[in-house]
Amino acid sequence: MYPDSNSSSQKMYDRALASLPGGNSRTTIFMKPYPIYAARGEGCRVWDIDGNVFIDCINNFTSQIHGHAHPALMAAVTAQLALGTAFGLPTESEVDLAELLVARLPSVDQVRFANSGTEAVMMALKAARAHTGRPKIAKCEGAYHGSYDYAEVSLDPTPQAWGRNTPVSIAYAKGTPDNVLADVVTIPFNDPEAAVSLIREHGRELACVLVDPMPNRAGLAPADRAYLEALRKVTREVGALLVFDEVITFRLGYRGAQGIWDIDPDLTALGKIIGGGFPVGAIGGHRDVMAVFDPRAGKPALPHGGTFSANPVTMRAGLAGMKLLDDAAFARLDAMGAAVRAGIDAAFRRHRVPGGTVGLGSLLKIHFADREIRDYRSAWLSEEETRRQTVFARALLNRGVLAAGNGLMALSTPMTDADIDAIIEAASGALGEVASTL
Ligand SMILES: Cc1ncc(COP(=O)(O)O)c(C=O)c1O
Structure with a gap:
């Protein structure tokens, strides 16, 4: 039973606290009184270091769409390991995965790889600024887009800080410079009138509007089609780009959220599932916008490096994982x-x-x-x-x-009908426990 002060996880956490602030490297997985340490995973199950087994519905915050240790992904990765894991040269693996993404996403003519969703969103915002020559970005209140200063504005305002009608731009992390807040317009999610009016108000300074069509931290409510259509229309009207954050929502379907909602964003940030369980990010979009990365005519409008960007292990794992997603x-x-x-x-x-x-x-x-x-x-x-x-x-x-x-x-994908029944039964039992406290 959790918590157990004699467990190996508790002991590991006590040890971790000495060398890691708060015991780990991700605010998102911090857990009181201590986290459960994973020992291994297979299929949809995870074993902790105490030998307990769990059905995994976290799946590394959505990245593990094929669960753990999938044979096709392991084969792809081990084949690449023997060939080398990182070069100061491009590899065919990068071309293969880019072609797959271009074939699936109608709004994506070209792709640029990075190492995380944070980096993908950051480069998408920088690309929008480089393309339009404008400083500001708009994003939705409460929506999480990773740890880039501009992208994390107004991530968690409390009711005391809510503006009377429209959201205000509030720092998430201590130390956020005021000029970052001044360059972010916070818009409400799923309220087309208010969002459109704010976007028009800042229109001439806006490089882009960043939106996640089903933002997890803001509740995971799917966007109304009318909302996304309004954003598409008003961004064209004011000359700003529409940027979709599909770091999570690309797992919703073959063509991602943009396929489901039938919207044509100018840029898309990807991550999570496209790396087959390895660190990854990608920016994709219309050819004229992606040209900001192109160095053929000299220094590009937006230089972009990354020692491990498009590393072949990630690319091969990602390709194997994406191919299974038919x-x-x-x-x-x-x-x-x-x-x-x-x-x-x-x-x-x-x-x-x-x-x-x-x-x-x-x-x-x-x-x-x-x-x-x-x-x-x-x-x-x-x-x-x-x-x-x-x-x-x-x-x-x-x-x-x-x-x-x-x-x-x-x-x-490795979940069976029996696993689905077990998840529902466990949730029902847990709700029974909540009911007994009401
Ligand atoms: C919608 C969204 N965008 C961006 C990110 C950042 O991705 P990463 O954690 O790979 O940096 C996340 C991470 O959870 C996310 O959920």
Whole structure:
């Protein structure tokens, strides 16, 4: 049972605290009183260093769409290991993965690889500035786009800091320079009128509008089509670029979120699943915008390096993983996601706990809120809702299912119908535990 002060994970954490601030390298995976240390993973299961086994619905915050140690990915990676892992020369693997992404995403004529989603978003914003010659960017309140200063503005404003009607740009990290805040226009998600009016107000200075069509931290509510259409229209009107952050949503379908919503962004940031379990990021987009990276005529408008960008291990793993994601794989992921959402929603009703799931495809988020979740503010948890979420998370863990602390669950292709049933049963049991505390 978690927590157990005699566990190997607790001991490892005690050791880690000496050499790592807070015990690890990712704020997102910090967990009180201590995290569970992974020993190994196979398929959709993870074993911790105490020998406990879990069905993994975190999947490294959505990157592991094929779970762990998938044979096709292991074969691709081991073949590359024997050939060398990193060169100061380009390799064919980069061309192969770029061609696959260009073939899948109609808005993407060309691709540039990086090492993380953070870097991909950063380079997309810099590309938009280089292309338009304008300084400002607009982004949605509460939406997470990685750790670049501009991209993390207004990531977690508290209700005390909410503007009366429209969002305001607030620093996320201490030390954020004021000029960063001045160059970020924070727009509300899923409110086309307010967003359009803010974008028009700053129109002539705006390089781009950055949007994630289903932003996890802002609640995982899917964007209304009308919202994305309004952003597409107004960005063309003011001469700004539309940038989609598909670091997570590319796992929603063969052509990503842009295929589902049928929107043509100028630039797309990718990451997570395109690396087959290895660190990755990519920027893709229209040829005229991607030209900012092109050094053929001399120093490019936007120089971009990266010692490990497009490294062949990542490229080969990514290619193997992406090839497995055909229409049938996405149909199966969609069906599993729909089953888990329906099963957990039914359990909420059965146990008379207010709340339910949101999400699409292989992604879902559990909310303990008795209201429609549409954006960051509607997803904001009261103290009581936070308490219920904490009880649920602990109870789910002790029933052998891993989910992110904020209720995010990401499914993977190795999951069977029996695994899906087990996830629903565990969630139902955990909701029963929440019900007993009401
Ligand atoms: C939507 C979105 N964009 C960007 C990022 C940053 O990606 P990375 O963690 O690879 O830097 C994330 C990470 O979770 C994300 O969810």
